[in-house]
Amino acid sequence: MLGMHYWRADGAFEFDGKLFWIDLSVGLITWDVKNNDYFKCVESDETAVCRFIPLPKERMKLFNTPGLEDERRVGGGGGFVQFMEVFKEGHCVFKLWRLKDVEVGGEWSLKYKVSRENVQRFLTCDGDGGGGKMPRPCFIHPFEADVAHFETRDYIFALNFRTQKVGNVDVFTPHQYVLPFVLPKWPSPIPKRLYAACAKELGNECFKSRDFTKAIECYSKSIDLLPNTTTFANRAMAYLKVNKYEEAENDCTESLKLNANYFKVYWRRALARKELGNLKGALEDVELGLKLEPEHGEVKKLGAELKSMLEKVSSAAGSDSGTVVSACGMDVKAEGK
Incomplete structure (x- = not known):
């Protein structure tokens, strides 16, 4: 399915009973971890255990571009499989896609596009905390679908794509590695009921703050999951x-x-x-x-x-x-x- 491409090991994660193997240059291979015959491939997409899902066509960098690990991340978070990308377009631009219809090959939809001009000063490509370097994607929040974490030379911060605001800004040293940990640790799956409960609680918070439209959105997400x-x-x-x-x-x-x-x-x-x-x-x-x-x-x-x-x-x-x-x-x- 990938021709002569040399498959990179840019990470793996479990989501909704499936294992996803990532190559940030081309896409994901996924298969059902509940099935004993993990790597079985068949011709029919409807019955295939092992599938290839290409990254969004609209991604900025071309196939086999070096250094993509500093500009992209794929992971499961907030009940979705998501892909985020950071690139320069005169200034920093942040994009977040969500994957749907995994069972029939998968389809990406662009959920957010955020410019540095829309967010706080920590998102900088030319100094002021960034050291002349674009923010590097770290991971997508495991429970909040709209939140992702990034690092620069001096800071690690969370970006809420929906509100376009930065939070949880902490001093960061360049000799540290940023890794997300959720107990129990991988490969134990995070059950859907936990995602659903988190979405419900977020809906309750929105309701208390009288943001009823957002509350409905959160409750709907929880109901879709459980x-x-x-x-x-x-x-x-x-x-x-x-x-x-x-x-x-x-x-x-x-x-x-x-x-x-x-x-x-x-x-x-x-x-x-x-x-x-x-x-x-x-x-x-x-x-x-x-x-x-x-x-x-x-x-x-x-x-x-x-x-x-x-x-x-x-x-x-x-x-x-x-x-x-x-x-x-x-x-x-x-x-x-």
């Missing part, structure tokens, strides 16, 4: 905060499929259904919730409010089947009998 009743419930609450009531109702329903005795979810689905004009469904959720917590004051208050609204709708429908009444700020057309 569906969980609490994460569905948390995302539903975030959806309520941004007035996405259909999405909130759907998440509550998914949460209740996993745990039918989750009181807060009945309450949240009732709120969503109320805003959607489904007063009867909202009242049913209130009644189910009160079976679990009969003395909850706010839910009892919501139930009384819903009963009053339903009575008005019923009264209007009885007098005129075409009457339109306002409920919860939405127009509800009463159905004729």
Whole structure:
């Protein structure tokens, strides 16, 4: 698959039950570490155990360029296989790609492109902490998908590609090696549930800081890795905060499929259904919730409010089947009998 290319050993890592062998010049070889016949290759891509995944076509340096280990890194982090590259384009430019569809050959998508002009002064190519040298990629954070670590002659720092900010800046001496350690050490895999829990906790932090859009993004990532009743419930609450009531109702329903005795979810689905004009469904959720917590004051208050609204709708429908009444700020057309 690689012709006469001399395969370099630029590293290896395990991710999601697969071993990835890296050559920073051309790409990755991957195979299923759970399968005893590790190196078996077959003609059909759908059934191949061993696959070759080339690096992104848009990468800056050409095939077999010397010194690529100072400008590139590939690794698993935050639930993704990622490739980052640093190069000069008048100034330092940082790029981060993510790999998807590994099972059918893999496809890279460019997630971020960050210029030195957009970040703090430590990212320098011409002195001021860099010693006239481009920052060297060290590793991608094992849990936070948007964060990678770099070193210069004097500093080691973390760059958040999403916020384009630098953090964790520490003094660094040129005789040290920078290696990431996650216990238990490689080759023990980091389970998906740990990535999912980390994404969920990050979502909780974003929710507390009222960044509901980012919270939804984090909860979605956690659910993609490991569906969980609490994460569905948390995302539903975030959806309520941004007035996405259909999405909130759907998440509550998914949460209740996993745990039918989750009181807060009945309450949240009732709120969503109320805003959607489904007063009867909202009242049913209130009644189910009160079976679990009969003395909850706010839910009892919501139930009384819903009963009053339903009575008005019923009264209007009885007098005129075409009457339109306002409920919860939405127009509800009463159905004729």
